[in-house]
Amino acid sequence: MSTIDWIVLFGTLLSIVAYGVWKTRGTKDMDSYLRGGSDVKWWAIGLSIMATQASAITFLSTPGQAYTDGMRFIQFYFGLPIAMILIAVFFLPIYYKLKVYTAYEYLETRFDMKTRMLAAFIFLIQRGLGAGITIYAPSIILSSLLGWDLKLTNIIIGVMVIIYTVSGGTKAVTQTQKAQMAIMMGGMVLAGYLVIVSLPSGVGFGDALQVAGKMGKLNVVNFEFDLSDRYNFWSGITGAVFLFMSYFGTDQSQVQRYLSGKSLSESRLGLMMNGLLKVPMQFIILLIGAMVFVFYQYNQPPVFFNETVKEQVYETPYADEFRGLESDYEDVFERKLEAVNDLTAAVDSGDETQVAVAKARVNQMQTQSDAIRDEARAMIGEAVPGAEVNDKDYIFMNYVMSVLPIGIVGLLFAVIFSAAMSSTSSELNALGSTTTIDFYKRRVKQDGDDLHYLKSSKMFTLAWGILAIIVASTLSLFENLIQAVNLIGSLFYPTVLGIFVVAFFFKSIKSNAVFIGAVLSQIAIIVIHYLNTIGQAGIFKMGFLWYNAFGCILVIVFSFIIKVVRDR
Incomplete structure (x- = not known):
């Protein structure tokens, strides 16, 4: 990269870190650290929710997904608005009524401590792995493109996030994510515009859409019902709805975003904002990938993008x-x-x-x-x-470095780093708060003062940040990074969602039944995924998005059966 690109890249990143530390200086109580003072407005909540989900994987993998497989991935998000409505109606009022710090506190009120611990433990496992991936995803690409050492890249991203997340907690995360979302979407829209104007003279946007469509890259909707198909209309409005309900309704990295709202109404508006804007946002990013594909129909692409x-x-x-x-x-x-x-x-x-x-x-x-x-x-x-012989995740950034002008290249790299920082900061913030509230305060030290738990939260956040860097340094690439994130979520989210669904809607089912049902469901999902991986699933052959609905239903069914047996 040019000197100007380096200045743009590091100037942007250091400004974000400094801004996060400066805006949250003087945070001295646990409520402010974990809930951001409960004074965040709805639009800031919406941006924070979107930035948490929009990791670097979104901007690295999604264009490459469209380049190789078309835009059918957008169907994964069709169920998002439905999930936002359900969470706003059923989940949010309970969280606000109980004034919880974490989603899992409610489960002890409804069931008992062991059920709370189970749900919180599953969250720590899957989100701990997820934090490693959100650091590793950009690192593996950027280290290759920039010629950096992979472990050094992991450390740079991780340390920058740790600095302001440990310093300011939830408020630091929310404040920095507003700037990060502006950088991310501004950079991607600019990149999309430059893709179109870089097409040959006489080939306009309409022509590009025609070429993409004729070559099967605008395959936005598929109504064919197929359980083995990861992305179609039916998996989007069923399996994906369950995944989004789990992620936005029970994952502390998201719950913590909207628990910082000024009121129940503000938090609901923030969720609705996410539900309305996330699908168009993903559509734009996928369309950029399709346009990059069209660009390479008129310009010689490499046979391998890495x-x-x-x-x-x-x-x-x-x-x-x-x-x-x-x-x-x-x-x-x-x-x-x-x-x-x-x-x-x-x-x-x-x-x-x-x-x-x-x-x-x-x-x-x-x-x-x-x-x-x-x-x-x-x-x-x-x-x-x-x-790694799969080069999907290198396609977009290869185009950026090969085609885009000086300054814009640095900006697009800043987009990737910013996205990694925004999602990772939310995850570390949530991991630290869950460890503090659901384990340390509940089981280890119940008589500490506010300052003690504030310091504990910072120490646990730091520890999770270090662990995420270690995990990132030991990972290897999946088929596609964005699918790796969805797979991990689909393996663990269904069980937690099933516990919450039983808690909300099946009042006659008690703690022991749901605890055993959840454990059995988690084992079943892992076994089914293993059988799918080796091609021996039989009637349970399904795309991993379906695990979300299937696993949640299993928790309900197992819990009900155990209840009936115990009642006899």
């Missing part, structure tokens, strides 16, 4: 064979470019016959191109054992 790994291949005995694949890829691109130009001309002329012919030719060339990319990835796996 340049660092490519350079390693050139140092192996596979170098000549790999260069041969690159040459074949270029030949296919030249022929495909002619077909794409013919498709654009046919669309402009309105000749549907010519459009159909050109479309068939373009997609045939794309199939050949994809086959060469698959062959290149397989060769990389042989040439560089242990190298």
Whole structure:
């Protein structure tokens, strides 16, 4: 990167850290530290909720997801508004009535301490892993693109977050997330605009949409019902609804965001803001990925987007064979470019016959191109054992570094770092508060004063930050980073949501029944996922988003059966 880009990048990041520390200086009581003083307005709550979910994974993986698989991932968010309404109606009033610091305090009131501890423990496991991923996700990409050491990158991101999160708690997180959301969305909208203006002369936004659509990248909605399909309309409004209810309704990293509201109404408005704006936000990011795909229909893309790994291949005995694949890829691109130009001309002329012919030719060339990319990835796996051969998460930032002008590159890197910091800060804040309130204060030291618990919260937040850096330094890439986050959530969220659903709607079910039912459900989900992974799931074959609905229902069913058996 240029000197200007470095200045933009580090100037932005250091300003965020300094702003967070300065705005929350003088935080001296636990209520202010854990709930931000309960004076946050609805729009700030909405931005904080969105920033917590919009991790660096969103901006790294989502464009690459659209590039390779089209925009069907947007269906994952169709159930979000439904979940926000349900949480605003059923969850929020109870949290406000009890004046809880964490969501899990309510479970002891409804059931008993062991059920509270179980839910809080599951949260700590999955969110502790999640915090590691939200640091690791940008680190693995940025370390490769910038030539930094991976562990050093993890430490830089983690330390910057730890500084202001430990210093100011919830208020620091909320204050910094307002600035981070402005940087993130401003940078992405600018990047989308630059993608469009960088298309060849005579190819406008409408032409780009036509090309993307004809090549299957605008596959926004699929109404076909298929349990094994991760992303379709039905998984979006069923399985994803359960996931969002779990995440926004029972995950302390989100609950803590809206418990800082001035009133129940302010918190509800913040949730509704998230429900209304999150889907368009994801649509824009996916559309940017689709436009990057179109850009590379007119401009030669690399056969593999991770340049660092490519350079390693050139140092192996596979170098000549790999260069041969690159040459074949270029030949296919030249022929495909002619077909794409013919498709654009046919669309402009309105000749549907010519459009159909050109479309068939373009997609045939794309199939050949994809086959060469698959062959290149397989060769990389042989040439560089242990190298990550999935380059989806490198597509967008490779485009940024190769095409965008000086200054904008630094800004887009700042977007990724800011996103990592915003989500990680919320997670560390929630992990620290849950450890303090649900474990330390409840089981270890019940007679401490306010100052003692404030210091304890800071120490636990620091400890979780260090642990997140350690986890980030030991991870390896999943198929796709954004799917990794959703998978971890889908494995653990269903059990916690099931406990809360039983608590809210099944008053006759008592603590022992729901505790045993939750444990059995958690075991069942892990076993089912393992069977799905090895292809032996049988009738339980399903995409992981369905785990959210299935696991929640299992908790209810198991709890009810245990209740009936115990009542006899």
